[in-house]
Amino acid sequence: MIVVDEYLAIRSLLGDVPVGLPDEPLALTASAHWRLLQRIHSPSGGQLSQALATLSSAGRDVLRRPAPAVLEVLDPRPLLDEAAQIAARYGRTGLLNAETAAGLAHGRQLWFGTERNIGIRLREIAVDLGSEVHVAA
Amino acid sequence: MTTTGKDLLEEFRRQRLAGDPRLTDADKEILRRITTGDLSDEFADSLVSISDADPLLGGGFDPDDD
Numbered sequence: 703m704i705v706v707d708e709y710l711a712i713r714s715l716l717g718d719v720p721v722g723l724p725d726e727p728l729a730l731t732a733s734a735h736w737r738l739l740q741r742i743h744s745p746s747g748g749q750l751s752q753a754l755a756t757l758s759s760a761g762r763d764v765l766r767r768p769a770p771a772v773l774e775v776l777d778p779r780p781l782l783d784e785a786a787q788i789a790a791r792y793g794r795t796g797l798l799n800a801e802t803a804a805g806l807a808h809g810r811q812l813w814f815g816t817e818r819n820i821g822i823r824l825r826e827i828a829v830d831l832g833s834e835v836h837v838a839a
Numbered sequence: 840m841t842t843t844g845k846d847l848l849e850e851f852r853r854q855r856l857a858g859d860p861r862l863t864d865a866d867k868e869i870l871r872r873i874t875t876g877d878l879s880d881e882f883a884d885s886l887v888s889i890s891d892a893d894p895l896l897g898g899g900f901d902p903d904d905d
Contacts, residue, residue, distance in 0.1 A: 708886060709874050716867055716874075717858025727855060733896060740889045741882075750881040753869050761866030764859045771854040789898075796898025798890055815874060818883040823898070 703727050703774070705805045708738045709815020710838060714773050715764055720838035723813055730768070731805050732778040733798040738765060776805055792827050799824045806833040813838055 704726050706714070711730040713719065730738075742765055745751035757765075768775060778785075784807060785800035795803070799821060806812050806828055813836045814820050820835060828835045840848075862870070872878045890897030 709879075709882075712870050712874050714855075715859045715862065716870055717856060718871070718875075719856060725852070736896070737886050737889045741885055746885065748881060748885075750873065750878050750885055753872060753878055757866050757869055758863050760861045761863060761869070764861050764866070769859045769861075771851065772857075772859050794898045796890065796894070796896055798896050799898060816879065816883055818880075819886065 703729050704811045704813055705729050705731065705776075705802060706773075706812075707814045707816075707819045708734055709819060710813055711735075711738070711768070711773055712765070713815060715768060720815075722836075723838050724811070727774060728772075729774040729776050729805065731776050731781075731798075731801045733801045735775045737798070742766070776801075781805060788827065792823070792830075795823060795827065799827065803827045803831060803833075806831060811836065 704724060706728050708730070710720070710723070710728070711734070714728050741750070742754055742762060745755060778801060781801055781804040784804035785797065788803045789795045789797075789800040802812065802824060811834045812824075812828060815838055817837050820837070825835055873882045
């Protein structure tokens, strides 16, 4: 299983998996899904929000409840203790990074859809944990 | 692994790679704009702003502060 960011999660739902992404089941952490859901349910008034508002009801539901056969949203509960340990060890990680790193401990690979989505802190933690961080084309 | 098992795994793989069939063509166009098109930078900015606005999520607090 590969842990992906919001970009690759959406692309997987489109059936648009980038070349180079390993042929394995994909998973999104609950905190990353939370960010995506925040974007859907709290429009900011920009072009992005206007575009999201034009999604069909079924389209919104795909983002709200992804088909597990395509994209799994990781249950955060089994990851919480490891995430808390990571947060305590590295400090100032936030749940997003800590949960992602805890997911990495199982998935070993983290794939992003854009370089901009990789925080310096997460990259440092991933390297320290011996996990791989990739950016898909 | 039996042929049945292989066929089943291949069916799971095919479903995974096909994406979610509930998306319409119009939905797909919108989501492409967000992930790889003209709205991708705005999407990245919005994700950062969501994390920045929520210290629990983004890590803005100091764990030494009780």
